[in-house]
Amino acid sequence: MSHIPGVNGDAVHPTIAATATALPPYTITRDDVKYYMGRVFDIPDRRLEAMMSIVDNAQVHQRRAIFPIDYTIEPRSLSKTNNEYIEHAVKLGREAAEKCLERAGLKPEDIDLIITVSCTGFMIPSLDAHLIHLMGFRRNVRRMPFTELGCAAGAMALGRAADYLKAHPGGNVLIVAVELPSLTFQRKDISQANLISSILFGDGAAAVIVRGNPAPGPKILISETYTFPDSLFAMGFDLRDSGFHIILDKEVPEMIGGKIRGLVEGFLDRNGRKKEHAAVLGHSRQRRESLQRYHSFHSSGVAGKAAA
Secondary structure (H helix, E strand, O other), rough: OOOOOOOOOOOOOOEEEEEEEEEOEEEEEEEHHHHHHHOOOOOHHHHHHHHHHHHHHOOOOEEOOOOOHHOOOOOOOHHHHHHHHHHHHHHHHHHHHHHHHHOOOOOOOHHOEEEEHHHOOHHHHHOHHHHHHHHHOOOOEEEEEEEHHHHHHHHHHHHHHHHHHHHOOOEEEEEEEEEEEHHHHOOOOOOOHHHHHHHHHEEEEEEEEEEEOOOOOOOOOOOOOOOOOOOOEEEEEEOOOOOEEEEOOOOOHHHHHHHHHHHHHHHHEEEOOHHHOOOOOOHHHHHHHHHHHHHHHHHHHHOOOOOO
């Protein structure tokens, strides 16, 4: 194998030293979704039948939520849901961070950089500032909040952590990701994107410690990013008076599927690796198939016309 700067050789690569999660107390099951779907959304019977089929095939048996389902489905103002976001993002983020530090055998004062990840609400000061205040991190700890990167933010955070540790050998980075998509539920929005998101997404938090010193665990050798052309309106949120409305274009699976193999193989080749040496992780098969299944119903006329 030829020498690839920053990949092989004797360099000490950043290591994922510990991980942890924090989950809210309430559970939404697949049966709950089927029970409430027709009672909450004002959609024709044939379209409801199509949605039930998607629920059955999504393979999402249960999800966690910060509130009971009867409260989750009730309309609330943007200011109300955003205050709920701040309260529970801080609570779950702190729980995940404390568990992760304990598993890594570190204390808050050992952390040199905090990266926080979230896109399902809005808060200034950001989540990392709240954690510094509550947990006793050093006052000169570096901060990097990611708030608009959506699903890719966790992977992006790992890449930025590795970049930091290559520049600051021996350092420690804490990554905390919190998403509360139940707060973006919109009962009056019967668009394709909102119906699909009501089936798939759950609330929770996760934390990772990435260390610059030699340690057991997976190594981060190198990272790259790729932005799909003409993808600005493929995924995201539309902020309205009633809150966050999800944007989830039905062409996303095809857009990614058409390029992902070439992107992965090119990445491996540039870094002296072969596809036989790699395992590729991405979005869940259930989400992809749910989008495709809904699109097939929608195109055949079974689902009817989605209203925004």
